Amino acid sequence: xxxVAQSPRYKIIEKRQSVAFWCNxxxxxxxLYWYQQILGQGPKLLIQFQNNGVVDDxxxxxxxxxxxxxxxxxxxxxxxxxxxxxxxxxxCASSPLAGLASGEQYFGPGTRLTVT
Amino acid sequence: AQSVTQxxxxxxxxxxxxxxxxxxxxxxxxxxxxxxxxYPNQGxxxxxxxxxxxxxxxSINGFEAExxxxxxxxxxxxxxxxxxxxxxxxxxxxxxxxxxxxTFGGGTRLMVKP
Numbered sequence: 001x002x003x004v005a006q007s008p009r010y011k012i013i014e015k016r017q018s019v020a021f022w023c024n025x026x027x028x029x030x031x032l033y034w035y036q037q038i039l040g041q042g043p044k045l046l047i048q049f050q051n052n053g054v055v056d057d058x059x060x061x062x063x064x065x066x067x068x069x070x071x072x073x074x075x076x077x078x079x080x081x082x083x084x085x086x087x088x089x090x091x092c093a094s095s096p097l098a099g100l101a102s103g104e105q106y107f108g109p110g111t112r113l114t115v116t
Numbered sequence: 117a118q119s120v121t122q123x124x125x126x127x128x129x130x131x132x133x134x135x136x137x138x139x140x141x142x143x144x145x146x147x148x149x150x151x152x153x154x155y156p157n158q159g160x161x162x163x164x165x166x167x168x169x170x171x172x173x174x175s176i177n178g179f180e181a182e183x184x185x186x187x188x189x190x191x192x193x194x195x196x197x198x199x200x201x202x203x204x205x206x207x208x209x210x211x212x213x214x215x216x217x218x219t220f221g222g223g224t225r226l227m228v229k230p
Contacts, residue, residue: 004159033217042120042206042220043160056217091160105218107152107159 002026004108006092012114018080021111025073025094031055032069033105034077035091043091049075050097079113087115118143120207120221128227131199137192137224139181139207147209149190150218151181154204163205166190177201202228 005024013019025032031050035043046065048055051072060067064083069075079086089112093105123138141147151163164175171183181192190207207221 040125040222042122042208042222043218044220045217048217093160104162104165105160107161109157109159 004092004094004106006108006111008111009109010112012116013082015084015115016081018078019082019113020076020078021090023075023092023108025092026106028096029094030097031095032075033093034067034075035093037089037091082115084115087113118147118209118211118219120209120219122207122221122224124224125222126225126227128229129197130229132196134195135193135197135226137205137226139190139192139221141188141190141209143209143211145211147211149183150208151192152206152208154206156203160206197228199228199230201226
């Protein structure tokens, strides 16, 4: 089966610009996650969707970050305006509903964002 | 709240030598424990997990980890590493009722040298 797809793979922008990342989860996976991974650190959850509803967005900086999952499939994560500290790899992951208790999440390759 | 500490940011080791990557966690409730691996230029992949039952869990490529509740640890071991094991390894926990949300450690870079 096809894995989690993300685009773009790399993005360089100037501070105060806006940027959007796209994620296509594994077909049939109800749950979708966005993580931020700053260099030298482990991934940090930004937001979790179940179908098209938000389960948890407590760590999403809502003044500048937004995310949506239209029709419960693809998702976009937007940053507007970007700051230097947003430079990181943004990971998308998905899991089937039945896998919620097992902890298994399937990760995409990530989008590396550099803010200059 | 829960947290994960990976005590070593980098572990250099020669090929065919044994290795242990350390992971400690803190949580006020029961947790599930995981090791994920990230090979160069690839996404994170699940390596092994502990949900319940036997405290020793194994992966298909020779890694094993042991859940130690009294020491709140979940160290990853391999008796003989290969060059292809070079990667970043992340320990993670989730809470039974937390909707599968993972809390990751900072990662350990395993560097296998010939």
